[in-house]
Amino acid sequence: MPDIDLDSFRKDGYHLLPGRLGADDQRRAVELFDSLDAADEVPASYEAEYDAHGDERRLRKLRRLLWNDPQMWGPMLNRAGVPDLARRVIGDNAAVVFHAAFLKAARVGTEVALHQDQALWTYSYPKAFSVWIALTEVSPRNGGLFGCPGSHANGEIKHQERPHYPWHASLDVAGDGLAEPVQFVLSPGDGAMWDRYFAHGSAANTSDEDRRGMVIVFADAGDPDFAAKDSFALSSLTALGSR
Numbered sequence: 001m002p003d004i005d006l007d008s009f010r011k012d013g014y015h016l017l018p019g020r021l022g023a024d025d026q027r028r029a030v031e032l033f034d035s036l037d038a039a040d041e042v043p044a045s046y047e048a049e050y051d052a053h054g055d056e057r058r059l060r061k062l063r064r065l066l067w068n069d070p071q072m073w074g075p076m077l078n079r080a081g082v083p084d085l086a087r088r089v090i091g092d093n094a095a096v097v098f099h100a101a102f103l104k105a106a107r108v109g110t111e112v113a114l115h116q117d118q119a120l121w122t123y124s125y126p127k128a129f130s131v132w133i134a135l136t137e138v139s140p141r142n143g144g145l146f147g148c149p150g151s152h153a154n155g156e157i158k159h160q161e162r163p164h165y166p167w168h169a170s171l172d173v174a175g176d177g178l179a180e181p182v183q184f185v186l187s188p189g190d191g192a193m194w195d196r197y198f199a200h201g202s203a204a205n206t207s208d209e210d211r212r213g214m215v216i217v218f219a220d221a222g223d224p225d226f227a228a229k230d231s232f233a234l235s236s237l238t239a240l241g242s243r
């Protein structure tokens, strides 16, 4: 797996991660998400959110994947080399604080408005960064994923509630003086990582194909200000092995 260029990550606020997750792991993840999408009821432990259009209701987000099934997800994240990224960016005290699926169903999946993750979190997560892994093709055709280079540089920007968008407060490229977003065009198994203050989002999926991905967020659990609802130590993650 190619190493990351930490200087360019720190400068731009994001870094692309080609070829992280193998085909078998992609298939296992998608099969689980398909089965939960088809179920009448998803276990409450996934804290599921849905998109709906007419009679069609499809999963939008599933949370706490690693906590729901460490034996499935731990080895998969280890095979994707995710702990090494956490060690490089944060150090040995890194811990997973979120692991979620972002599912943007064909024709039904709605936008994720431009935001900085840290602005939406209940806790301040020192040194936090996200690793987002594509489980399908990801491009503007199916809603994609994009972010504004350098938008992390000055820390948190004030987000505003907007009447047309129900999920959370958001940013505006022009109104907040951000650089034009770059699109992350990804193949299944490719990833992107970004800083907690990096502004990013995605558009509605008007195509006939699902756009799927999952995100793992690490923070510095060794920082005196660290507090979290869920926290999975890097050592516990790596102890789950890679087979």
Ligand SMILES: O=C(O)CCC(=O)C(=O)O
Residues within 6 Å of the ligand: 102, 103, 104, 112, 117, 130, 132, 144, 145, 200, 201, 202, 213, 215
């Ligand atoms: O997958 C998406 O569409 C958005 C992802 C996102 O906002 C996040 O991981 O914080």
